[in-house]
Amino acid sequence: MSGTGRVRGLIRDLAMGMRFSVTGGREGWARTVLTAVGVGLGVTLLLLTTAVPNALGHRHDRERARNDMTSRSLARDPAADTMLIAVTDTSWRGEDIRGRLVQPEGPRAPLPPGVDQLPGRGTMLLSPALRRLLDSPGGALLRERLPYRVSGTIGEDGLVGPGELAYYAGVSGLRPGAALGRVERIHAFGSRDPGLGPDPVLVLLVLIVSVVLLVPVGVFIASAVRFGGERRDRRLAALRLVGADTHTTRRVAAGEALAGATGGLAVGGALFALGRSVADRFTVFGVDVFSGDLDPVPALAGLVVVAVPVAAVVVTLSALRGVVVEPLGVVRTARPPRRRLWWRLLMPLGGLGLLAPMMGQGRNNGDFNQAMVIGGTVLLLVGVTALLPWIVEAVVPRLGAGSPSWQLAVRRLQLSSGTAARTVNGIAVAVAGAIALQMLFAGVQADYTRHTGNDLTRAQMAVALPAAVPVADATRTLESTRGVRGATGLSEGVLGERATAAQRYVELTVGGCAALREVATLPSCRDGDTFVIGNREYDRDTAALARPGRTVYVDPGYGEDAAALRVPWRLPRTLKAASLRSDPSGYERGGVLVTPGAFPAAAGAALTGKVYVSLDPAVPDARDLLRNAAARIDPLAFPAAFAATEQNRRFSTIRTGLLVGATCVLLLIGASLLVSQLEQLRERRRLLSTLVAFGTRRSTLSLSVLWQTALPVALGLALATAVGIGLGAVLLRMVDAAVGVDWPGVAAMAGIAAGVVLLVTALSLPALVRMMRPDGLRTE
Incomplete structure (x- = not known):
């Protein structure tokens, strides 16, 4: 036969298989629908994955476009195109709110993205989510903190996501440099700052997360295209009976798989389009996107469209290699030859071989080879799918006798151990990857987590006050707020050696004796005393400047009126020695500490205030009540909550991405398992x-179905635990971290997977009950 004839024959056989998938009666339709649904779920997640880079890129672009107070946007002098802007970010019941106060200085003041006109004095522009929150009954307390009239809405271009809480409020009286530098003059919005260079360990985390989330999807798609394999083989035997040769039957089977995969692409595309249309209504682990952001990368989407049908055909042809389809039946019904182990070990060993050269590299020896990282991880995880069928086949025949349900399950597993292994392959791969990632995250977490030193037993929040706010009055106001147990107020600043161009500075703290004892150890104290902390080894300026009778200058910083506020002060003749003590934030301050009676009142305007606040945990919304009180004192007052630790933002973002992806994969696991279970019951x-x-x-049959699922899952989880710990240990050695296993975490991962299997089994019971009716004996 000529080449053209062979191509025509191939196309004819493939077309015949595709026709059989939709014209083969109820059985053919059922198999095609199940395959399309299984493949479609995987395609949906793959399309979502291809859209994630664009979605995150759009969020990042909008964030950069609205950046203010950057080197590009700052201006020195007022002009027709400048404005004053103040940062007033806040929080509401754990949710961040982005806030800005704006004061235009000319008719061409810059407009932030998403804003057509700046808000007038006393008015504000809100994001849609913040507007809904303020209009809701639960937003009444927050409304007290934002005493501005709503005049408009921030457009999509000015928000990173549909659920972001943000506002711009128009005010007057702002001064550049005020509120510890949170007020600046700008002439533009936007930043070209490329950000920090890539951290090799964080890049490795991103690579591993991507592989761990995508490999199970591929496994699920490969399993879905094999739905209804036994009935398909019987149809192929009928084709052999009417004269088709072996090659023809295989091409017909490939055509059936191609039809199911094509239907899966359609189902996946439809589900993705449906999910995309409602994406802006959902927030997953604090991440939300606009529907228009979810645009798949064309090249990646094209790869999915091509790879899924090709994979379906390859998997089908590969499955038929061990099957002899004869006119009178399928030889697979006899006992299959014993599976060989040696070649199944090649994949995990090859994966270790790719990863081993990078062990001990850490973050200081250059970037990790991305191709080797991806290849090694994929081989190790895919090795689970190769080893699991061998383990199931080796263990099941050795299981002893038991109840009738146990015997039915064991016998079924003996006859079709490959099908049972395929069912749980995806779970095993997902658990192995999750365990490895958990070990890697736990091993490097300490490098990206900083202990703040905050003493939460002494204070839970601190309020920074602008220089114009009297600290004593603010302290009394905060102390009288509901939910506040106590408040300690201090004034802070610096002392310079001369009025201008000073080279030496020392810290200055002003407060009553009780307040000063919160930040230093004092020998004795009464109003009018002045103290010096000079026992910090690295603080040499204090010893040079803080001398009895010396004249120093209270320095207000770099604001426009700094020169007028710079006041000389002659230190008292008697300076008492004080010792270091951490303040409630964990900071050890030095320099000069002075009580109000010894400090010139004229210099108070050059100091900023800080009030440490202790809250009553029994009062609901105590933190938000304090934030409201601070906003009433001054809109630029900045309340900050104390925390024991702080985590690197990029590290937290990667972890959040893992949680989002793991949630999607978990849903896919459950849905795919349910479809697979229903398909097996139907056969x-x-x-x-x-x-x-x-x-x-x-009840016996129901228990047998449970055992048929539970036994392979148990074996798969055992294998996944071993592979996951091994991969995790290799990854930890690659980042030069100590190898440790979080056994409670490993147990949690296995427990979650087992819970998903139990839930899927419970959901399949109604279908099982229907299929046990006598009318199932009917034939056509």
Whole structure:
């Protein structure tokens, strides 16, 4: 036969297989629908994955476009195109709120993205989410903190996501440099700052997360295209009976798989489009996107469209290599040859071989080879799918006798151990990857987590006050707020050696004796005393400047009126020695500490205030009540909550991405398992009906289905735990971290997977009950 004839024959056989998938009666339709649904779920997640880079890129672009107070946007002098802007970010019941106060200085003041006109004095522009929150009954307390009239809405271009809480408020009286530099003059919005260079360890985390989330999807798609394999093989035997040769039957089977995969692409595309249309209504682990952001990368989407049908055909042809389809039946019904182990070990060993050269590299020896990282991880995880069928086949024949349900399950597993292994392959791969990632995250977490030193037993929040706010008055106001147990107020600043161009500075703290004892250890104290902390080894300026009788200058910083506020002060003749003590934030301050009676009142305007606040945990919304009180004192007052630790933002973002992806994969696991379970029950409908007709209890059959699922899952989880710990240990050695196993975490991962299997089994019971009816014995 010529080449053209062979191509025509190939196309004809593929087309015949595709016709069989939709014209083969109810059985053909059922198999095609199940395959399309299984493949479609995987395609949906793959399309979502291809859209994530664009979605995150759009969020990042909008964030950069609205950046203010950057080197590009700052201006020195007022002009027709400048404005004053103040940062007033806040929080509401754990949710961040982005706030800005704006004061235009000319008719061409810059407009932030998403804003057509700046808000006038006393008015504000809100994001849609913040507007809904303020209009809701639960937003009444927050409304007290934002005493501005709503004049408009921030557009999509000015928000990173549809659920972001943000506002711009128009005010007057702002001064550049005020509120510890949170007020600046700008002439533009936007930043070209490329950000920090890539951290090799964080890049490795991103690579591993991507592989761990995508490999199970590929495994699920490969399993979905094999739905209904036994009935398909019987149809192929019928084709052999009417004269088709072996090659023809294989091409027809490939055509059936191609039809299911094509249907899966359609189902996946439809599900993705549906999810995309409602994406802006959902927030997953604090991340939300606009529907328009979810645009798949064209090249990656094209790869999915091509790879899924090709993979379906390859998997089908590969599955038929071990099957002899004859005119009178399928030889697979006999005992298959024993699986060989040696070649199954090649994949995990090859993966270790790719990763081993990078062990001990850490973050200081250059970037990790991305191709080797991806290849090694994929080989190790895919090795689970190769080893699991061998383990199931080796263990099941050795299982002893038991109850009738146990015997039915074991016998079924002995006859079709490959099908059972395929069902749980995806779970095993997902758990192995999750365990490895958990070990890697736990091993490097300390490098990206900083202990703040905050003493939460002394204070839970601190309020920074602008220089114009009297600290004593603010302290009394905060102390009288509901939910506040106590408040300690201090004034802070610096002392310079001369009025201008000073080279030496020392810290200055002003407060009553009780307040000063919160930040230093004092020998004795009464109003009018002045103290010096000079026992910090690295603080040499204090010893040079803080001398009795020396004249120093209270320095207000770099604001426009700094020169007028710079006041000389002659230190008292008597300076008492004080010792270091951490303040409630964990900071050890030095320099000069002075009580109000010894400090010139004229210099108070050059100092900023800080009030440490202790809250009553029994009062609901105590933190928000304090924030409201601070906003009433001054809109630029900045309340900050104390925390024991702080985590690197990029590290936290990667972890959040993992949680989002793991949630999607977990949903895919459950949905795919349910589809696979229903497909297996459908193929065994006649057998189940026969057993019931002969008097087998329905409870016995239900338990047998549970055992058929539980046994492979148990073996798969054991294998996944071993592979996951091994991969995690290799990854930890690659980043030069100590190898440790979080056994409670490993147990949690295995427990979650087992819980998903139990839930899927419970959901399949109604279908099982229907299939055990006597009418299942009917034939066509």
